[in-house]
Amino acid sequence: MRLLQLHCNNFEYTPTKKEISSAEEIEPETKSLDNVVVTFVAVEKGDDKSVARKAINEIKESLQKIGCKKLLLYPYAHLSSNLASPSLAFSLLKEMESLATDLDVSRAPFGWTKSYKLEVKGHPLAETSKSITKGTTDDEISEAVKSExxxxxxxxxxxxxxxxxEFDKFNFSKHPQLEILAKYESAKKRSVDETPxxxxxxxxxxxxxxxxxxxxxxxxxxxxxxxxxxxxxxxxxxxxxxxxxxxxxxxxxxxxxxxxxxxxxxxxxxxxxxxxxxxxxxxxxxxxxxxxxxxxxxxxxxxxxxxxxxxxxxxxxxxxxxxxxxxxxxxxxxxxxxxxxxxxxxxxxxxxxxxxxxxxxxxxxxxxxxxxxxxxxxxxxxxxxxxxxxxxxxxxxxxxxxxxxxxxxxxxxxxxxxxxxxxxxxxxxxxxxxxxxxxxxxxxxxxxxxxxxxxxxxxxxxxxxxxxxxxxxxxxxxxLEKAAKDAKEGRKPHLPLWLSPIQLRLIPLQPEFNEYCEKLANTLTSAEIRTDIDDRNESIGKRIREAETEWIHYILVIGEKEVNAKNLNVRERISGKVNEISIDELISDIKKQNHGKPFSKLNQSRYVSKRPQIMV
RNA sequence: GCUUCGAUAGCUCAGCCUGGUAGAGCGUUACCUUGGUAAGGUAAAGGUCGCGGGUCCAAUUCCCGCUCGAAGCUCCA
CATH class of the missing domain: 3.30.930.10 (Bira Bifunctional Protein; Domain 2)
Known part of the structure; x- marks a missing residue:
């Protein structure tokens, strides 16, 4: 059985014509009810009196919660694609009506096409739907919900x-985070309007x-x-x-x-x-x-x-x-x-x-x-x-x-x-x-x-x-929250190296060093280091600044010095230092940090100038 | 779901209180600049001010409704 329950300020219906031959014999007239819980009911194959009883008990329970005593049972086939026969459905509806005489109960006619108008109240319990079936499993469930x-x-x-x-006797002074967890239910109000x-x-x-x-x-x-x-x-x-x-x-x-x-x-x-x-x-x-x-x-x-x-x-x-x-x-x-x-x-x-x-x-x-x-x-x-x-x-x-x-x-x-x-x-x-x-x-x-x-x-x-x-x-x-905390407490925010979308950025001083950067990037990429090249026509200062704001761990400026020397000048973001080391040292250092972690290739164009800007 | 707040250029926002159809920064484009470790310069393009209604000579601005979003609350096997 399927139920859709609506707590209405007003509900009005008019039977227009008989839909099935076994329709109830009535005088079609418009009825209007105020402050009423309307329960649309679809009786399904397999439903019997026990289901009807269960259903009406649940309906009563929810009416009590809402504090409403007026109930309208409204036959409504459209809630299910597995309907019971009309005769059974009609008898179970009458059964439900007779079991609810302690309420102000009424029932819309069965087997009629009806038009209706309704205005549903705006409280949280005003609209509920339920599915009620025979058998033990559902008994267990409603028991579980009750016992919950x-x-x-x-x-x-x-x-x-x-x-x-006992948790209210525990001294939380050394465990402030645990206290937050323990008292989470009763947590205090936080400053409004703060985006996490x-x-x-x-x-x-x-x-x-x-x-x-x-x-x-x-x-x-x-x-x-x-x-x-x-x-x-x-x-x-x-x-x-x-x-x-x-x-x-x-x-x-x-x-x-x-x-x-x-x-x-x-x-x-x-x-x-x-x-x-x-x-x-x-x-x-x-x-x-x-x-x-x-x-x-x-x-x-x-x-x-x-x-x-x-x-x-x-x-x-x-x-x-x-x-x-x-x-x-x-x-x-x-x-x-x-x-x-x-x-x-x-x-x-x-x-x-x-x-x-x-x-x-x-x-x-x-x-x-x-x-x-x-x-x-x-x-x-x-x-x-x-x-x-x-x-x-x-x-x-x-x-x-x-x-x-x-x-x-x-x-x-x-x-x-x-x-x-x-x-x-x-x-x-x-x-x-x-x-x-x-x-x-x-x-x-x-x-x-x-x-x-x-x-x-x-x-x-x-x-x-x-x-x-x-x-x-x-x-x-x-x-990200951890990184934000780091930033708040004066440390450099970062993602773990193995998760950084770009691990290392090459910044050519002038376009003539692009080719050298390309070679270097090939070497670093084949050593499983996500490397890109900021080849835009921007100042060195600006390109370094942007690499920093993108949390790129290693920044290498490539100019005449690097092309002609064995070693590289590596700016290591977390420490903020610029170290002169060889490419092999750099690779082995990064490999060590990424040990045991998976690797994926760069998921961007290698050249920053070729990328769309994601403005968010 | 409830409460509060918000919606104006690609993005972040100002303007609104006190009505006269818009402004900044960033980004984009073009040009200049070829710079050595956290922002080089100049210019241009870019907007039905979320949608609908009302008041008014006139609405981005005031009022009402709607839509969408966010935060907080409630909730979270």
Whole structure:
């Protein structure tokens, strides 16, 4: 059954003619209702009295929340492409009406073509849609949603020495960032009108920008941004493959009514992009979970094959966040996220895997250029899991080497019993999750993923959900915010060398040195150094200044001296020094810094004079 | 979604309060300049002042509505 519920200032309808032969016998007359909740109802195949009962209970609940007592049930076939027979639909509607006599209830006639006029109120709960189906999964969901509201969490700070203190008793004086994370919910107001530093930087460095012609939160990436993203994607993928991940690719859209998916989707009804195509209702994925689960379900699995680690760099995952929540590269509606699921035969194996993935995530997050002081960890688990796995949790915190925020649940109410994240705290005191991992004990069953165990019995695996870096865009956000912090505190802002769109710039003093620069650039390029040449007819001072503002690590002015001497004069941006060194020394120095990181060629014309200006 | 703010040249913005159809810097183009480690000079081109309505002799400016955007809040598996 599908419901669309509108809280109206006024609703007026007029039956015009019978649409079907089994239409209700009535005198067609215009009815007008004030301050009424109109619920459009489509009864679907498979619905029965229990569904009608469930539906009317949910409707009552929401009316109570809104504080309205007048209800109009309005038969409305257009909400579904899988309608029940008219006779069943009519009887269930009457059933719902009879179950709501404690309200001021009325019902629009069934089987008639009607015209209507309405004015919907402007409050957040005025418009809701619901899908109600028979069966256990949906019971579980509504239970889950209910228990989510009632959930009891206890908050602690767990220190590396193993002491766990209630969070309001903890002394945060040495851990201001952790305090921000811990108190994030109650965070104070910040100065208005301040654009987050990374938003300015992403434009200034021609990395990314808003695309007004798309939906908000869908960014455009300029050549620099695409290069940075692609390097990060390669880096993370390489690390996951080294850990044992197996890369796959899954569709970005799914049938909303697929039985295994429906219950999963309905839990977050406001958060998806919906697409209608050829009568099908499709949703865009918000992670790779279901794609990989559906794939794993079709694999023939033995306990010998586990742990099985499926991995995808999702370009894209979509989440239709509320428009006001979107910020630059921090929170998007379309983003690229590594998503790696490990299917494990039992909790013992899951815990072993959990440790590996924790180390993987730490390595990745440090590899991309963030260090221990840039993020704070939060770990959440059920009380039961904690009791049985104290040592594991304490060991994990020891690895971080500083206190972490703990949320402990009395009971399990999500599909996971443990979840941790690394949170980046930015210049405006905002916390955003980067790496994360979860131990999922439900979806193996929900998706019918089975393996055969040592005793030849089918079992559902425990599934770990890991994003070793978090969203790639969010990594760029964190790196830019970190650079902004450096600038604020008097250090030179920069991106890690391996991620810099241009690593080295040659500035010929005069056009006659262009040819020499070209040769030099060939040498440096073949040594995997992204090199370009600023051949514009501008003063030396100006070209150096612009190279500095583009955060180019190495600047080489090429003139008579260089052409005739063995050594080069290399301006190293971070130190601000000009060193005279040989080309071999320069190459080996840069190679050392980029060791273990992927390389991509220059994603621009080599000559600055040939490039379009990106004015943002 | 709520609140607030905004929309003027390719970009960043001034002008609006006090109405008389626009200005700067950067960028672009042309010319001059051939410069040794953070901005060389001159000139030119470039605008239906977001859209619609109202007031007025006259609206970029005042008023109303709309659209789009941003920030904050709420939220964030």
């Amino acid at each position: 509201e009632k959930i009891k969490s206890y908050w602690y700070i767990l220190s590396p020495d193993g002491t766990m203190q 530093p990374h938003v300015k930087l992403m434009k200034k460095l021609a990395i990314a920008d808003y695309e007004p012609a798309s939906d908000s939160g869908n960014m455009r990436f300029y050549p620099n941004g695409r290069l940075i993203k692609s390097l990060l994607e390669k880096y993370v993928t390489d690390k996951v493959l080294a850990y044992g991940g197996i890369e796959v690719e899954t569709p970005i859209m799914y049938d909303s009514h697929h039985p295994s998916l429906e219950s999963y989707f309905n839990r977050f009804p406001a958060r998806q992009y919906n697409i209608h195509s050829e009568g099908k209702s499709l949703i865009l994925r918000f992670a790779a979970c279901f794609g990989q689960f559906l794939m794993a379900k079709d694999f023939q699995l033995s306990y010998r094959n586990l742990p099985l680690r499926l991995y995808e760099m999702t370009r894209y995952s979509f989440r239709r966040e509320q428009s006001g929540e979107l910020v630059g590269l921090r929170r998007l509606r379309a983003f690229t996220m590594p998503d790696c699921h490990a299917f494990c035969k039992d909790m013992k194996q899951a815990i072993e895997e959990f440790k590996k993935r924790f180390d993987l995530s730490s390595e990745v997050i440090h590899g991309v250029g963030l260090d221990n002081s840039d993020y704070e960890m939060a770990i959440r688990f059920t009380e039961d899991f904690y009791k049985e796995n104290k040592q594991l949790i304490q060991d994990t915190v020891k690895k971080i080497g500083k206190p972490v925020l703990v949320e402990m649940w009395k009971e399990k109410f999500f599909y996971y019993i443990l979840k941790w994240e690394f949170n980046y705290i930015d210049n405006l005191g905002k916390a955003s999750a980067l790496s994360t991992d979860q131990i999922d004990v439900e979806n193996g069953k929900r998706y019918n993923i089975e393996f055969v165990d040592e005793e030849n019995k089918p079992k559902n695996p425990i599934i770990l959900h890991n994003s070793p870096s978090g969203a790639i865009e969010r990594v760029i956000y964190a790196l």
